[in-house]
Amino acid sequence: MKFGNITKGFATGLAVIWLAGCASTGTQTAGSGVAGTEDSTVGGAQTAVVTTPLVDPAVQAVIDSGKVQGSVEQIEALLKQDTVHFGFDSDKLSSDDIKALDVQAAYMTSPAGVNSKLVIEGHTDERGTRTYNLALGERRAKAVKSYLALKGISSSRIEVVSYGFEKPVDPSHNEAAWANNRRAVIVPIEG
Amino acid sequence: MRAYLRVALFGFLLIMVSLARAELTIEITQGNDKAVPVAVVPFAWSGQGVLPEDIAGIVGNDLRLSGQFAPVPTSQFLGFPSKASEVYFGDWRRLGTSYLVIGQVTEQPGSRYRVNYELFDVLAQKSVVRGEVSGNRNQLRSVAHSISDAVYEKITGVRGFFSTRIVYVVANRHNENSTDYKLVYADMDGHRAVPVLQSKEPILAPSWSPDGRRLAYVSFETGRPAIYIQELATGRRERISSFRGLNSAPKWSPDGQKLAMVLSKSGNPDIYVLDLTTRALTQVTRHYAMDNEPSWMPDGKSIVFTSNRGGSAQLYEVTLATGKVKRLTFEGRFNARARVFPDGKSLAYIHKGKGDQSYNVAVQEIDTGRMRLLSSSPFEDAPDVSPNGRMLIYSAKGEGKGVLGIISADGRVSFRLPSTEGDVREPAWSPFLN
Structure with a gap:
């Protein structure tokens, strides 16, 4: 995306x-x-x-790394997944999201991705206070950063910013909107 | 306790104070049936044309907003005195009013106005206080509020809050990627609203300096949260904290010399105090949990803050000299964003009970730990206390656009200040300004 x-x-x-x-x-x-x-x-x-290669070179780089298993399609989908979601008041990563982060880490440590840098944005739902959520959003972004660090990505390549619930994907006041808004978004830094 | 249940009993009264755009208008959501009846007679006007402001109307609304007074409708008046010699106490006793306010407005050279007022105790049949205030056309609302302050203080013995101001944030969301933010300065009744900062990125957590001249707040204008101090008169501002990570929840110390804030530069959110003169930064808490939302005790010796160190967000107090931390809240799953009352005896904060879905303003006596829920809309936030400790302001949402609510600290009366444009949030009540 x-x-x-x-x-x-x-x-x-x-x-x-x-x-x-x-x-x-x-x-x-x-x-x-x-x-x-x-x-x-x-x-x-x-x-x-x-x-024209049939496989996205970034996906090929992940496959070549041998660090993750899966079909080309699966790896492509995981590499394109730029958002991970969280439970209420939680900064725990789900096992599905961890697969996506494993693919991301494999790319970032591959020759193709070794110079890539990311900003991880942390977001929350609207429940609780605005300033509490600003801190919670940072926790979420840092959970992603810490996981990637475990996989060998230097912390200098990852910047973290929390928006709390300032920037909801869906501003409605219901469970579906809240689940969508509780997220960390991985944004590659251009250049 | 639950405002919405009471609304059914008391019914909705709608006062359209003003139709001016961008201003907030007051709606009464819960009245006080024990309020003291007071008659505020329209002030006599001697000058050219129409008097630009309805002084008596403003005074009546102020007294109503205090929750302690119920203005008698002018339609019931038997006379319209503007001088002491015209007052027939029998007329006012018959209406059941306890107090009477009369006055005159006189046009002066240079578009100035002189306003004389007098307060009577109807039962005692005597004059309680009289005074004279003057101002230009733009100051007439201030003149009216100062009369309200004098009347309120004379009757209750408590300093009035009608000349204080509020700031709040208005957000206009156009789509997922575009929202306009404004930090707005207004009278405490929502009138005379002026944007003092406009941005395309979030603004939050404004805090007044104790002299009322400056604001500290968080702005995302660089794409990252940073703390700024802005001088209201000049608009001059300074970025005071922009460390890596969080720079959040600034709160001015009672002596105006320091700023408490939340920084996560050493890995996770902790409370810090910045000396505004020496620029020395002191780390106050050091815990792997999220320490957040500082608020000073009035003596400046300790800070109340939110921490999830016990597994859920609760309030704690840290003594600055010793670093000793004491837990203050034990009830419920979420107690956060505390503001200490001016007398240091109570806290206002946001509470969510076990099994509750809503986040509501609560007031707790610090000594006894006794907690009382004040209001009941789904998502309340950012409570702040008026400088006389009698009223609270907060934000509410979940039923459409974000609005500000005002509620008396005893929970008896509540008001809404809905906006004609955008989501309103992050209110902060000024100190006494005069």
Whole structure:
């Protein structure tokens, strides 16, 4: 969703390679985001061709890391999951969300993602006081940060900010809205 | 106790104080059947055209807002005296009114107005106090409030709060990614509202300096929460705290020299005190739990704060000299955001009981620990106490837009200050200003 780095990686993964005569699958390192080039002098005339990887290089990087199990589709979905949700007044991560964070950590420690940085936004529902929730939101964002740190992501790569219940996804006053609003959102830092 | 049940008994009275946009208008949500009847006679006007403000109307509303007085409707009046010589006590006794306020407004050169007033004790058939106040057109509401203060103090022996101000935050949400925030300064009755800060990012937790000249608050204008101090007269402001993590819940010390605040720069939220002169920062609490929402005791020697160190949010008091911490609340699952009454004997805070769904304003005597719930809308927040300790202001939501509520500390009367625009929240009541 907000994963600008994935789409960016994808774009640079469109590899332009030179070849002649025979078909080639390309030799670029999957997920490296760097176009592999190959200069063949067999034959004479050369023409520019384009290959497009079927797998998002960021997803490929996660698969190559060997740190998580799952199909390409599963890993892609987990990598794109930018939001984790919490129980009432809690900063505990659910097992489903931990899978997404494992994938995130595998990407961030892979060669493709090793320079990536994140801001983790912590949010709460509207129950309780505004200033209590500002602190609770920070707890949630820090729970995500701590988990990623356990997986080897340096804390200098992750910034945490709490909005408490200042920025609800859904401003309604009901259980469904509250469940949606109790969240931490992973936002890649551009550049 | 539950305002909404009582509303059914007392019925709704709606006073449209003003139709001006952006101002808050007062609605009575619960009246006091034991209020003392008082007649405020429309003040005689000698000048050109129409008197710009209804002085007697403002005084009557102020007295009603105190919860201790019930203004007698003018339609019942048998006469409209404006001088002592015109007062027939028998007329007012027949109406059952205990007190009578009369007055005159005289136009002066230079668009100034002189207002004379006199308060009578109807039963004792004597004048209690009289006075003269003057001001220009824009000051007429202040003139009226000062008359209310004089009348209230003379009768109750307690200083009036009618000349105090409030600040609050109004948020206008356009969509998920766009909300306009305003920090608004207004009379305590919601009139003469002026935005003193406008931002595209959240503003919260305003706190008055004890001299009433400055505000400390949290603003997200840099994308991160930081604490600012703003001088009201000039609008001049300074970013006073912008550490990594939380910079939250600033609260001015009673002597005006320090600011208590919440910082999480060392990993988790703790209470700190910043000396505003030396800029020395002292860490007051040191606990892995969330310590939050400081409020000073009037002697400045200890701070009441919220902590979830016991498993749920409860109130604690830390003595600054020793660092000793004492738990103050034991009832319910959530007790937070305390404000200490000016006499230091009671706390106002937000309470959620075990099994309750709603968060409500509660008042607790510190010595006895006796707690009383004051109001009953679903999501109340940010209680603050008037400087005379008689009234509380708070925010309420859950039934549409956020509104401010005012309730007497004894729970007898309550009012709403709904906004014509946006969600209103984060009120803070000024100290005495004159």
